[in-house]
Amino acid sequence: xxxxxxxxxxxxxxxxxxxxxxxxxxxxxxxxxxxxxxxxxxxxxxxxxxxxxxxxxxxxxxxxxxxxxxxxxxxxxxxxxxxxxxxxxxxxxxxxxxxxxxxxxxxxxxxxxxxxxxxxxxxxxxxxxxxxxxxxxxxxxxxxxxxxxxxxxxxx
Amino acid sequence: xxxxxxxxxxxxxxxxxxxxxxxxxxxxxxxxxxxxxxxxxxxxxxxxxxxxxxxxxxxxxxxxxxxxxxxxxxxxxxxxxxxxxxxxxxxxxxxxxxxxxxxxxxxxxxxxxxxxxxxxxxxxxxxxxxxxxxxxxxxxxxxxxxxxxxxxxxxxxxxxxxxxxxxxxxxxxxxxxxxxxxxxxxxxxxxxxxxxxxxxxxxxxxxxxxxxxxxxxxxxxxxxxxxxxxxxxxxxxxxxxxxxxxxxxxxxxxxxxxxxxxxxxxxxxxxxxxxxxxxxxxxxxxxxxxxxxxxxxxxxxxxxxxxxxxxxxxxxxxxxxxxxxxxxxxxxxxxxxxxxxxxxxxxxxxxxxxxxxxxxxxxxxxxxxxxxxxxxxxxxxxxxxxxxxxxxxxxxxxxxxxxxxxxxxxxxxxxxxxxxxxxxxxxxxxxxxxxxxxxxxxxxxxxxxxxxxxxxxxxxxxxxxxxxxxxxxxxxxxxxxxxxxxxxxxxxxxxxxxxxxxxxxxxxxxxxxxxxxxxxxxxxxxxxxxxxxxxxxxxxxxxxxxxxxxxxxxxxxxxxxxxxxxxxxxxxxxxxxxxxxxxxxxxxxxxxxxxxxxxxxxxxxxxxxxxxx
Numbered sequence: 001x002x003x004x005x006x007x008x009x010x011x012x013x014x015x016x017x018x019x020x021x022x023x024x025x026x027x028x029x030x031x032x033x034x035x036x037x038x039x040x041x042x043x044x045x046x047x048x049x050x051x052x053x054x055x056x057x058x059x060x061x062x063x064x065x066x067x068x069x070x071x072x073x074x075x076x077x078x079x080x081x082x083x084x085x086x087x088x089x090x091x092x093x094x095x096x097x098x099x100x101x102x103x104x105x106x107x108x109x110x111x112x113x114x115x116x117x118x119x120x121x122x123x124x125x126x127x128x129x130x131x132x133x134x135x136x137x138x139x140x141x142x143x144x145x146x147x148x149x150x151x152x153x154x155x156x
Numbered sequence: 157x158x159x160x161x162x163x164x165x166x167x168x169x170x171x172x173x174x175x176x177x178x179x180x181x182x183x184x185x186x187x188x189x190x191x192x193x194x195x196x197x198x199x200x201x202x203x204x205x206x207x208x209x210x211x212x213x214x215x216x217x218x219x220x221x222x223x224x225x226x227x228x229x230x231x232x233x234x235x236x237x238x239x240x241x242x243x244x245x246x247x248x249x250x251x252x253x254x255x256x257x258x259x260x261x262x263x264x265x266x267x268x269x270x271x272x273x274x275x276x277x278x279x280x281x282x283x284x285x286x287x288x289x290x291x292x293x294x295x296x297x298x299x300x301x302x303x304x305x306x307x308x309x310x311x312x313x314x315x316x317x318x319x320x321x322x323x324x325x326x327x328x329x330x331x332x333x334x335x336x337x338x339x340x341x342x343x344x345x346x347x348x349x350x351x352x353x354x355x356x357x358x359x360x361x362x363x364x365x366x367x368x369x370x371x372x373x374x375x376x377x378x379x380x381x382x383x384x385x386x387x388x389x390x391x392x393x394x395x396x397x398x399x400x401x402x403x404x405x406x407x408x409x410x411x412x413x414x415x416x417x418x419x420x421x422x423x424x425x426x427x428x429x430x431x432x433x434x435x436x437x438x439x440x441x442x443x444x445x446x447x448x449x450x451x452x453x454x455x456x457x458x459x460x461x462x463x464x465x466x467x468x469x470x471x472x473x474x475x476x477x478x479x480x481x482x483x484x485x486x487x488x489x490x491x492x493x494x495x496x497x498x499x500x501x502x503x504x505x506x507x508x509x510x511x512x513x514x515x516x517x518x519x520x521x522x523x524x525x526x527x528x529x530x531x532x533x534x535x536x537x538x539x540x541x542x543x544x545x546x547x548x549x550x551x552x553x554x555x556x557x558x559x560x561x562x563x564x565x566x567x568x569x570x571x572x573x574x575x576x577x578x579x580x581x582x583x584x585x586x587x588x589x590x591x592x593x594x595x596x597x598x599x600x601x602x603x604x605x606x607x608x609x610x611x612x613x614x615x616x617x618x619x620x621x622x623x624x625x626x627x628x629x630x631x632x633x634x635x636x637x638x639x640x641x642x643x644x645x646x647x648x649x650x651x652x653x654x655x656x657x658x659x660x661x662x663x664x665x666x667x668x669x670x671x672x673x674x675x676x677x678x679x680x681x682x683x684x685x686x687x688x689x690x691x692x693x694x695x696x697x698x699x700x701x702x703x704x705x706x707x708x709x710x711x712x713x714x715x716x717x718x719x720x721x722x723x724x725x726x727x728x729x730x731x732x733x734x735x736x737x738x739x740x741x742x743x744x745x746x747x748x749x750x751x752x753x754x755x756x757x758x759x760x761x762x763x764x765x766x767x768x769x
Contacts, residue, residue, distance in 0.1 A: 033507065033524040035516040057392050058275065058319050058351030078317075081356055084511070085363075088504050091528035092538050100316040100355065109313065123532030130518070130525035 024068040024142060026076040029135025032083050032127065075104040076138050083134035087127060093120040105145075106154050114150045187257060188227040191418040196250055196387060198396075198411060199226050201427060210403060210411075212346075213395040218243060234258070245269035249386035249415070272389055279319055279351075280309035281385045284416075286409070286445075287320065287354075288370040288436055289361040290550045291591065300580065300596075301432040301550060302361075303409045306354050306371070307385065315371075316355040321388055323349050323408040325398035340400040347398030347408065349391045358451070364512050366455035370549055372436065375446040376416050384416035406432040413439070420444065431579060433589070436551035450545035454512075455631075458505040460543050462630060465502060472499045473506060474629055480523050483530055494539045500531040501540055506630055553589020554741050554768040556580055562745070562764030564604065571604040573614070573762060583622060583702060584709040584735040585766070586743055592669040592704060593635075595622035600641075613654065617641035624665045624702060626672045635674050637661040645682075646753060656683040661698060670704040680717055682725060692725045694718060700731075707737040728752040741768040 068076075079086060082097050089095025093116050102115045119126055119141065126132075126140045145151040187193060194200075198210045209216075209223045217223055219232035236243040237251045238260065244251050248266060255262050266272055285306040305321040312318055325345035327336065339345050361367045376384065396403065407423070407430035414420050422438040439445065452460070462470065472491075475482050476499070482488055488496065504527045507520060514520070560575040577600040581590050597620035604614045619640045625633040639659040646652045663676030680694040700713030711733045719725035728751070735745045742765075749760040 031521070033511060033521045035511055035514045035520065056350065056352065058279065078353075078355065081353075081359055082316075084508055085359075087528055088508070091504075091531040092501065093532075093535075094537060096314065096316060097355075100314040103312075103314050103317060120532050124529055127525065127528070130521040 024072050025079075025135045025138035026068055026073050029076070029133035029138070030080045030083060032087060032130060032132055032134070032137075034084075071104065071106055072138070072142070075101060076135060078104055079134040079138050083137065087137075090116075090119045090126065091123055093117065101141075105141075107151065111150055111154075114148070115145075118144055118148055118151060184230060185227060188230040191421070192253055192415075193226060193230060195411065195415045195418050196253065196390075197222070197226060197229060200423065210396055211394060212397045216390075216394045218247075241268055245272050247390050248272060249383055249390055252383070252386065275389065276385065279307055279385055280311065281307045281381050282310040282312075283308040284374045284376055284381060284384060285315075285318075286372040286374060286413070286436070286439070287357070288372065288432060288550060289365075289367040290370070291367070291594070291596075300406075303406045303432045303435060304357065305409060305412065308373075316353075316358060318354040320352050320354045320357045321349060321409075321412070322352060322357065323347055323396075323405045323412075325400075340398070343397035343399045343403070345398045346395040347403075348393065348395055349388060349408075351388070362451065362453045363508065366453040366509070366512065368453045368456055368546075368550075369451040370436075370551070371449040371451060372439070372445045373447045373449075374413070374416075374444050376444075380416040384412060387412065387415045401429050404430055406430040406435040410435050410439070413444070417444065429578060431556045433551045433553065434556055437555075440551065448549070450543075450549075452543040452545075454505065454509050457543055458502070458509050458630070461498075461502045461505055461540050464540055465498060469495060469499050469502075470629075473503045476503050476527070477506070477523070480526050483526055493534050493536055497531060497534050497536050497539050500527045500534075501538060503527050504531070548588040550589055552740075553581070554586050554743075557769050558585075558600075558766065559769065560745070560764045560766045562762050564747075564760065564762035566760045567758040569606060571606050571614075573602060573604055573764065575600065575602040575764070577601070584711050584733045584745060585768075586707075586735070586737040586740065587704050587709060588740065593622070593624035593626075593665070593672060593702060595620065597621070613642070613644065615641060615643045617643075624672060624674045626665045626667045626669060628666075633665075635663050635665040635676060637676065637678075646756060646758065653684055653687050655687070657681070663697075671702070673699075673701050675699040678715065678717060690721065692722070693720045694725055694727065695720060696727075708735060709737075710734045724754050726752075726754055735766070742766070 078101060082100075085095070085097035086101055089098035098116060098119075099112065102112055107115045122144055125144060126137050128136075128140075132140075142155050145155045199207060200210055201207055206224075207226075209226075209229075211217070211223065217229055218236045219225070219228045222229035222232070233243075233247070233250055234254060237247065237254060245266065245268065248269070251260075251265065252262070254260065255265070285308060287304050287306050289302050291301045304323070306315065307319045307321060308315065309318065325340065325347050327339075327345055358369070361369055396408065398404065407426050410423055410426065410430070414423055420439070420442045422435075422442065425438060426435065465473070472482075472488070476488075488499075491499070504524065507524050507527070510520070556579050558575075558577040560573070562573040562575075564571045564573045577597060579598045580596040581594070582597060583593070583595045597617055600615070600617040600620065602614040602616075604612050606612070617639065619638060621639070622637040623633075624635040625631070627633065637660065639657065641657055642654050643657050644652045645655050657680065659678065659680040661676035661678040663674060665672045665674035667673050676698050678694075678696050678698050680696075682688070682692040682694065694717035696715065696717035698713060698715035700711060703710040711731070713729075713731045715727070715729045715731070717725070717727045719727075730750045732748045733745065734747075735743045737743050745762075745764040745766055747760070747762045747764065751758055751760070
């Protein structure tokens with residue numbers, strides 16, 4: 001049990017130990033529409049109802065190994081897990097998962113529709129190709145917001 | 157005279173002292189027995205007739221005897237919580253409650269508890285919601301569903317960003333399924349409470365396991381919420397022995413809710429078994445739910461959106477899946493933008509659904525990217541209607557403990573039948589709140605009484621699981637069944653005997669969930685040391701039709717098995733079972749079987765009254 005906890009802490013830290021080369025997003029990120037090979041791993045997870053290597057107690061480790069703000073770290077972490085849902089919402093221009101990203105970045109509710117519209121119109125810039133990682137997507141989103149009159153206030 | 161009055165004086169003083177001590181003792185006793193203290197320390201009668209704490213971790217107790225004595229733990233807690241700041245920071249819920257009972261200071265008490273403060277303010281609890289992911293057929297322990305909590309903060313607008321509080325077993329991944337079953341049933345795994353972002357649980361349950369989630373918000377007041385959250389802090393890294401049947405997630409989450417509101421007092425109904433849907437029912441009766449929401453799984457979203465497509469649109473989804481280049485074709489581009497949007501959205505749902513158990517594929521990712529890029533160019537809100545929640549929630553079905561009384565005619569003999577089953581649901585039981593085509597039977601026992609009032613065991617089924625789900629172009633589930641138990645079969649000399657039976661089947665089903673036709677290959681092994689020199693191994697097939705009416709369930713099945721070692725157990729069985737639902741917890745069942753065993757034919761017909769409680 002102790003091993004699991006220590007391992008989990010290390011795991012969560014190591015995924016963010018790569019400093020940003022370009023853009024403020026944290027970590028390596030995860031692949032878009034990634035297959036989950038290994039049915040047994042999630043079947044076993046289901047049988048234990050919630051025990052996996054990433055057990056934590058809601059405490060973020062002090063540093064995630066990158067220099068960005070807490071906001072961007074949290075947004076990157078969220079995007080890692082949810083890149084598929086966020087991308088699907090983004091293409092539609094609406095959705096709960098996209099709203100959660102906006103909230104994490106700090107976009108006020110009166111600007112949510114601007115946020116949604118900006119990303120939908122520029123989908124191809126957020127996701128350049130099917131190989132775009134969640135980390136690159138965050139970088140691209142922040143860059144787009146920087147250039148937008150209304151939304152740049154959230155990334156300055 | 158002086159001596160006498162001195163003696164009297166001594167007597168008076170000692171009586172007074174004794175009286176004070178015993179009244180202090182009495183008040184300590186009543187404090188230790190109070191429902192709040194009992195719940196904070198998790199003392200229950202659940203374990204082996206002894207009143208002790210369910211926590212199996214030394215670090216949870218301030219007294220050496222804390223696990224076994226609520227009074228000892230109280231006495232030592234009173235001392236240490238006042239003198240040791242570290243103890244106070246570790247057990248804030250205990251401190252606050254004792255402070256109120258014993259008039260200790262209550263302002264700025266946790267000033268020096270840096271970690272606690274950081275965590276508490278991050279959680280920033282406003283509402284607590286109970287989350288109930290419904291059952292998922294392909295995984296044994298998940299079939300009963302699961303319960304966990306979600307804590308919604310004041311600032312939060314989006315539930316995905318809430319924290320979830322989860323209790324589960326820490327399993328070594330390399331345990332095989334038998335070890336897992338054994339350890340899970342006997343407390344061989346430690347269970348701990350963990351705190352994770354809700355969006356991770358939603359992804360796990362909705363997207364990967366395709367389980368719908370029912371969300372029940374609790375109407376706890378600020379003090380109750382605070383007490384629960386502080387208590388969760390007290391449980392950080394604390395181990396409980398995890399027992400799959402009784403001290404499982406449902407039981408533990410209920411115990412957390414009772415820490416917040418001890419007056420609910422329903423934990424005592426779950427000492428021997430805790431089934432999530434039963435826990436939810438009791439909580440609902442206690443009036444603790446305010447709003448209830450439905451969060452559909454990816455499979456449900458896919459199913460309901462497919463229903464909104466025309467045949468042409470469905471064909472487009474299939475076509476794009478096979479050959480993505482059609483997305484640029486004039487025939488696709490000429491479709492109305494609404495149609496294109498629908499097709500692309502459903503194609504995306506289907507692709508995401510398939511991700512759950514498929515290896516990494518560049519081609520699939522390219523498809524997904526093309527769908528989304530094309531969809532982003534269509535300036536339209538989603539033309540699909542939102543998912544409709546089912547009429548009956550997973551906690552609104554029949555109760556899980558089952559009793560059946562009936563009359564049975566077998567060949568020429570008549571019997572009265574008594575059947576009972578602690579869990580869970582048969583194919584012909586009232587469907588509301590349960591999955592179509594899913595059967596989970598545990599420890600079903602049937603006793604027969606003949607005309608001479610002799611009692612005999614007809615069947616003891618340890619496990620009887622069935623999953624039939626229809627296939628179509630979008631879903632290709634495996635239909636399967638597993639049965640292990642003891643059954644009475646007529647043997648060659650016309651006297652019946654009990655045989656140990658193991659049966660497994662796998663196959664396919666077609667149709668719709670409410671009316672499906674299935675066929676499975678079957679393997680069966682029969683054993684009886686007296687009747688058989690060796691295990692009879694049978695191979696064959698079973699095929700049937702399952703029909704769900706508005707208030708009825710019907711099941712017709714034909715099974716044919718060939719005994720590979722001798723003809724004695726060549727078996728053909730035609731079975732018809734029809735149930736009429738009288739209400740949520742009452743049904744009438746008609747059962748007919750025509751059986752051929754080797755060269756011996758017989759029929760069975762029965763009428764049963766089924767009651768759920």
